[in-house]
Ligand SMILES: Nc1ncnc2c1ncn2[C@@H]1O[C@H](COP(=O)(O)OP(=O)(O)OP(=O)(O)O)[C@@H](O)[C@H]1O
């Protein structure tokens with residue numbers, strides 16, 4: 001410090017002696033854990049600010065993270081922040097969430113931050129656009145037929161030159177020329193128009209007493225303004241959605257700044273849901289998932305970051321939007337495996353939603369007719385509250401379910417529908433009602449064999465089967481996406497016309513149905529039949545309006561749809577999901593078949609469900625026939641508890657993969673040599689993953705199981721750090737795995 005009497009120049013004093021403010025900046029990349037930088041004079045960058053910083057030869061956008069900088073680093077070693085971006089900073093909640101997810105999933109924080117930041121392009125200010133409306137046309141204006149066409153297309157909503165030109169079928173030049181001549185008035189268009197303000201006090205539907213009671217529990221939870229988790233457990237068609245719309249309304253009433261995130265497991269469900277939101281609140285919700293255009297995603301991101309968009313409907317990735325005042329999350333169809341992310345950061349959206357609520361201190365609602373066993377266990381242990389809707393709304397009742405014992409009533413040779421089902425379909429069609437034939441298998445046949453040499457068709461360098469699709473006349477691999485036109489000679493032995501489809505897919509069932517009911521209108525609904533959301537929408541509309549007699553469908557039809565005239569659902573192969581060593585096989589089969597069954601008889605007419613099964617005594621099939629969900633769940637939970645499986649234990653998978661099989665085996669053996677031996681920890685493997693060979697890569701798997709008292713993350717961290725894994729071997733850690741392929 002300078003001595004007093006010397007009267008130093010205060011300016012000099014300030015710049016020379018006061019150390020520059022340091023910030024820790026997290027970067028959206030998988031390596032490193034962020035770096036310290038200094039702010040230059042005049043810069044302010046509170047935690048959460050987006051900044052541009054130098055990184056080696058490049059510049060990168062990162063976020064000022066709320067954590068201490070390293071005091072031992074000398075200032076001269078620190079690079080200055082290049083720029084503070086003019087965008088709202090991330091909230092403390094969002095940053096805490098990034099840290100939490102990274103920790104839980106054992107992912108680098110930078111990779112999780114990337115889920116929040118996306119490409120970062122949305123951070124630069126939008127390019128203003130010019131739109132045109134019709135002007136007071138001056139007398140001097142020279143009219144041409146092209147100009148006239150443009151004027152015909154104008155309205156009160158400004159359109160860009162390109163849009164006007166397209167609509168009028170003329171060149172952009174005509175539009176510009178007309179504008180210059182004074183025939184059009186230019187207006188600046190907001191490229192990211194704000195979302196309408198939702199009105200919670202618009203009248204919703206009148207709730208039944210049961211629904212009103214359920215809604216009251218939830219609105220009370222919302223008014224507490226603190227974390228709680230609730231399960232809305234209601235049979236299909238009970239009005240769970242109506243009930244949670246009330247909780248959303250109450251959240252909107254809390255403050256003008258509150259935001260609500262509603263997660264749906266499937267893109268196909270979002271469109272009808274958006275319509276329902278708009279009807280209820282008089283404003284469209286922001287819509288977020290991978291199929292939304294990049295311009296729209298940019299708009300949603302920015303409007304959410306400003307706190308302007310209050311209602312967001314989307315896929316699991318909507319959890320990572322930069323909310324400013326998130327106050328409620330709804331996870332609809334919470335039991336859906338689709339909430340699990342399968343690449344990059346391997347997170348379970350439902351579980352992360354609950355964590356987000358706890359970090360942000362607001363309620364989370366989990367909604368399902370068949371809650372996951374994890375969720376049921378959480379209710380039983382008092383961590384989640386429960387709201388039940390045990391009966392359907394209005395006159396509708398739950399359908400009767402019967403098993404068709406395929407051993408007693410087999411189909412004709414080369415066919416798949418039992419005479420029992422054919423009879424029921426005849427009756428239903430006779431009453432002018434609709435039928436759903438459910439089979440969760442896309443394509444024509446799941447396996448294609450050569451009759452001559454017995455060769456099973458697989459994708460190249462993979463253990464995956466090729467599935468015949470007649471609709472496109474191709475053989476397709478559903479795992480790798482590989483596809484070829486169906487060959488007319490066996491690629492293995494060269495025999496002509498020897499390739500034979502084995503087993504049924506929806507296309508084959510539709511073929512059988514067309515032969516059996518030649519006069520019926522029959523269509524297929526399966527994710528690969530739909531050319532896009534438009535085609536899906538039109539098919540669902542035709543089904544809703546009763547224009548289709550028999551819908552042959554995969555899981556795509558199982559969820560959320562209301563087909564009022566559908567009274568018969570027949571599962572072609574109810575046993576399908578039961579085989580295989582998957583932990584959740586029974587649970588998932590029960591859930592999907594309940595969901596599909598739930599499509600029958602949703603309006604005034606009584607529904608009926610038939611389950612074709614070769615193992616009617618199987619507990620899953622038997623429980624479905626009894627309509628005994630709770631009995632099933634109890635038995636299944638007991639089984640899981642006895643084995644220490646989730647939800648009563650923790651599970652993680654470690655998958656090693658590489659092209660060099662020998663090297664892979666060496667690494668796996670080395671890891672196996674240092675497995676942790678601690679109480680409450682078990683490690684199985686290495687074992688070949690069920691799909692051992694995929695696209696020329698070999699895959700070995702370890703499974704780690706711990707008790708709930710053990711932090712599985714610490715166990716994995718410690719174990720995996722004991723061996724240096726060479727770059728040629730890829731290591732994937734999946735905490736709470738859902739697929740065991
Ligand atoms: N209070 C109500 N007034 C009028 N219609 C209602 C009411 N409650 C539910 N419905 C109607 O009943 C049907 C089922 O309701 P909703 O979709 O909310 O049920 P859900 O429990 O979410 O169904 P699912 O789980 O099968 O998708 C819908 O068509 C809905 O409009």
Ligand SMILES: [Zn+2]
Nearest residue numbers: 450453490493
């Ligand atoms: Zn052959």
